[in-house]
Structures are given as C-alpha cells and as structure tokens.
Amino acid sequence: MINIRSGEEIELIRESARMVAQSLDLAAELIGPGVTTGELDREIEDFIRSHGGTPEFKGFHGYPASICTSVNEEVVHGIPGKRVLEEESIVGIDIGVRKNGYVGDGARTFVLGEVPEEVLSLVGTTLDALLAGLEVVREGVHLSDVSNAIQRVAESRGYSVVRALAGHGVGAELHEPPEVPNYGPPGFGPILKAGMVLAIEPMINAGGPGVRTLEDGWTVVTADSRMSAHFEHTVAVSSEGADILTIA
Ligand code: MG
Numbered sequence: 001m002i003n004i005r006s007g008e009e010i011e012l013i014r015e016s017a018r019m020v021a022q023s024l025d026l027a028a029e030l031i032g033p034g035v036t037t038g039e040l041d042r043e044i045e046d047f048i049r050s051h052g053g054t055p056e057f058k059g060f061h062g063y064p065a066s067i068c069t070s071v072n073e074e075v076v077h078g079i080p081g082k083r084v085l086e087e088e089s090i091v092g093i094d095i096g097v098r099k100n101g102y103v104g105d106g107a108r109t110f111v112l113g114e115v116p117e118e119v120l121s122l123v124g125t126t127l128d129a130l131l132a133g134l135e136v137v138r139e140g141v142h143l144s145d146v147s148n149a150i151q152r153v154a155e156s157r158g159y160s161v162v163r164a165l166a167g168h169g170v171g172a173e174l175h176e177p178p179e180v181p182n183y184g185p186p187g188f189g190p191i192l193k194a195g196m197v198l199a200i201e202p203m204i205n206a207g208g209p210g211v212r213t214l215e216d217g218w219t220v221v222t223a224d225s226r227m228s229a230h231f232e233h234t235v236a237v238s239s240e241g242a243d244i245l246t247i248a
C-alpha cells in the first residue's frame with residue numbers, strides 16, 4: 001500500500017528534505033581534492049544534529065556512517081572513511097535526514113577538477129534524466145511513465161540505467177512502497193495520487209548496466225569499472241506536478 005500524506009505531513013517531510021538539501025550545499029562547500037570522505041561525513045553529521053535532525057542512514061540495516069560517498073565507479077552506498085578525494089574524479093553524496101518523525105532523502109554527484117568531457121556528460125545526463133522523470137510526475141500518471149522518461153534520456157545519450165537498484169517511497173520510513181525503477185515501458189504500475197511522496201534517484205552508468213557489491217557489504221560498483229553518477233530528489237505528487245521537497 002502506498003501512503004498518502006496529509007498536507008501537514010508533507011510540510012514535515014519538506015522540513016527534513018530541506019535539511020538534506022542544505023547538507024548537500026554544505027557538502028558542495030567542503031568537497032575538494034585533499035578532503036577525506038570521513039571528514040565530509042563528520043561535518044555533515046554535525047550540521048544535521050545541530051539543527052535538530054538525525055542522519056537517517058546511520059544504523060540503517062547496520063550502515064556505519066551518516067552519509068554515503070561514492071567515488072567514480074562506485075554507484076551508491078560507498079562508506080566514508082580515510083579515502084582522500086582527488087582531482088579528476090566524481091563523487092556521489094547521498095544524505096537522509098529524519099526530523100519530527102519524517103524523512104527526506106537526496107543525492108548529488110559532484111565533479112572534482114577537470115574530468116574528461118565524457119564524464120561531465122554522464123553527470124549532466126544523470127541530472128537531466130532525474131529532471132525528465134520529475135517533469136512526468138503528476139496525479140493520474142502511471143509510475144512507470146516516470147521510469148520510462150528517465151530511461152529514455154539516459155539511453156538516448158548512450159548511457160545505461162542501473163536496474164538492480166531503484167528509487168522508493170519515503171516518509172515515516174526511509175524506504176516505503178512503491179519501488180521506483182529507473183527503466184521500463186510506460187503505462188504500468190500504480191497510478192500516482194496526490195499526497196504520495198517519492199524518492200526518485202536515477203543511477204546511470206557510462207558503460208553497461210551491471211553492478212556488484214564489494215566485500216564491505218555496502219559499496220555498489222559498476223561491473224565494468226566504468227564511471228557512474230547519481231542524483232536524487234524527494235518529491236510530493238500533486239495535481240500540478242512534482243513538488244520538489246529537497247530544496248534548500
Ligand atoms: Mg533513496
């Protein structure tokens with residue numbers, strides 16, 4: 001069953017999602033060559049806690065950190081630590097915040113220094129794919145209409161969509177129904193209704209769609225070791241379209 005949130009609940013989710021966006025803005029300020037992923041994790045955890053939130057990822061199924069930092073061929077769920085960030089890399093940062101009982105979830109991929117044109121284009125395409133999905137979100141459309149819009153942008157530019165991972169409903173829990181795949185034919189799945197809240201998050205690969213999980217049990221990498229990018233917004237469905245909640 002997909003939760004329908006009241007206006008009041010959506011405002012509470014918006015508050016958490018806003019803190020996600022502010023945390024990602026902070027990440028944008030802090031990130032750079034020479035910074036460790038563990039430093040980003042600590043600074044962002046401090047920011048969230050000092051503003052009355054809690055980092056939702058910490059302890060989620062035993063996850064050991066507050067944020068995810070996924071570098072280059074890492075798709076998602078990279079664990080922050082001693083790794084020193086370098087020029088010519090891309091870093092996906094994914095953050096979940098709980099406040100007043102409600103959760104927001106969002107991610108951006110940052111580019112460090114000069115990267116090849118192909119990598120810039122991968123990152124830009126992933127953001128475009130997310131925005132194309134958000135354009136479709138509206139009361140009355142099928143969920144897979146959103147999935148299909150994302151897939152068409154990614155594949156029309158020669159990239160591939162990760163199929164093993166998906167977006168999700170979000171609200172009282174980090175992961176709620178429905179699953180939101182980033183691929184598929186239009187016209188399938190549940191019909192979106194006003195008050196549904198979704199975390200939409202394309203993960204797009206430069207090479208093939210295959211992924212595998214490293215021995216740490218968390219870090220998902222591309223099977224072919226080529227680059228991968230990730231953007232995510234939490235949105236509320238309305239009759240007007242997608243109300244993007246992860247905005248600072
Ligand atoms: Mg998510």
